[in-house]
Amino acid sequence: MKRTLVALSLAVFTAMAACDTKPKPTVPPAPRSEEDSITALFKKPGDSVPPTARWCTEMFPSQAADSFTIEKMQAGVLTAYKWKWQLGQPKRITVRFNDGIPAIQDRIKTIAAKWEPFVGAKFVYVPSSQEADIKISFQQRGASWSRIGTDSKGHSPSMNFGWLEEETVDSLFEQVVLHEFGHAIGLVHEHQLPNGNPIKWNVDSVYAYYLNYPNYWTVQCVKDNIFFRYQRNQLNAGMFDPTSIMMYEIPARFTTNGYSTPINVRLSPEDKRLVSDVYRR
Numbered sequence: 001m002k003r004t005l006v007a008l009s010l011a012v013f014t015a016m017a018a019c020d021t022k023p024k025p026t027v028p029p030a031p032r033s034e035e036d037s038i039t040a041l042f043k044k045p046g047d048s049v050p051p052t053a054r055w056c057t058e059m060f061p062s063q064a065a066d067s068f069t070i071e072k073m074q075a076g077v078l079t080a081y082k083w084k085w086q087l088g089q090p091k092r093i094t095v096r097f098n099d100g101i102p103a104i105q106d107r108i109k110t111i112a113a114k115w116e117p118f119v120g121a122k123f124v125y126v127p128s129s130q131e132a133d134i135k136i137s138f139q140q141r142g143a144s145w146s147r148i149g150t151d152s153k154g155h156s157p158s159m160n161f162g163w164l165e166e167e168t169v170d171s172l173f174e175q176v177v178l179h180e181f182g183h184a185i186g187l188v189h190e191h192q193l194p195n196g197n198p199i200k201w202n203v204d205s206v207y208a209y210y211l212n213y214p215n216y217w218t219v220q221c222v223k224d225n226i227f228f229r230y231q232r233n234q235l236n237a238g239m240f241d242p243t244s245i246m247m248y249e250i251p252a253r254f255t256t257n258g259y260s261t262p263i264n265v266r267l268s269p270e271d272k273r274l275v276s277d278v279y280r281r
């Protein structure tokens with residue numbers, strides 16, 4: 001499970017550009033009858049606009065400047081994106097909100113703090129006018145994502161929450177905040193780990209879902225975020241953990257072997273163990 005921490009993370013997907021979605025039609029097609037549970041959960045009575053995708057996409061270290069390839073990135077990532085502390089200094093990761101409302105910001109702070117005992121550091125919030133390690137925005141509606149580990153330093157925003165509202169129920173709020181902060185401390189998606197991963201993708205079904213309503217991902221984005229798997233030597237990871245907060249919800253129709261996972265909304269024991277282990281080194 002473990003996701004890889006920081007390190008591993010690596011790079012995952014190639015660049016942010018790889019995850020730009022295709023232009024959405026002005027008039028979306030009618031929802032399918034087999035709406036996914038997570039999408040349905042976000043749909044509110046009376047919504048005139050169909051719910052948008054609720055899938056997190058990892059944001060890889062920028063490749064824009066030097067035509068990074070995943071292969072190149074794999075080489076040194078293991079420790080490259082893990083937060084490190086200066087001797088004698090408080091162990092802290094600074095965070096700021098670029099925008100957003102206090103009620104939602106406060107809920108994020110409370111939930112994100114659940115990672116602190118395992119990282120061994122505090123998230124310290126600074127005013128939006130100050131420099132920070134992690135920069136949070138709410139501007140990109142429908143999309144939630146985060147840069148991985150210390151790659152957050154070079155980007156603003158480095159994390160986006162695209163569907164949190166004051167009325168969002170606690171479980172879904174907690175799920176996405178713990179997940180994105182998991183990326184921010186270096187974790188990658190669980191379904192892309194190599195160790196003991198039982199998922200056999202139904203490629204046609206996965207493409208049919210992600211390339212169309214309500215997601216409109218590009219083919220490259222699907223390859224990078226769904227099918228790509230890290231190699232063992234890239235990760236500081238243990239065995240695949242289906243209960244990880246970094247696991248996607250996977251419906252059985254996405255696999256050829258009947259494998260499926262529900263939405264995980266809290267840190268698993270292995271999430272805690274792995275992060276504690278990595279940040280103790």
Ligand SMILES: [Zn+2]
Pocket residue numbers: 056057058179183189
């Ligand atoms: Zn994610």
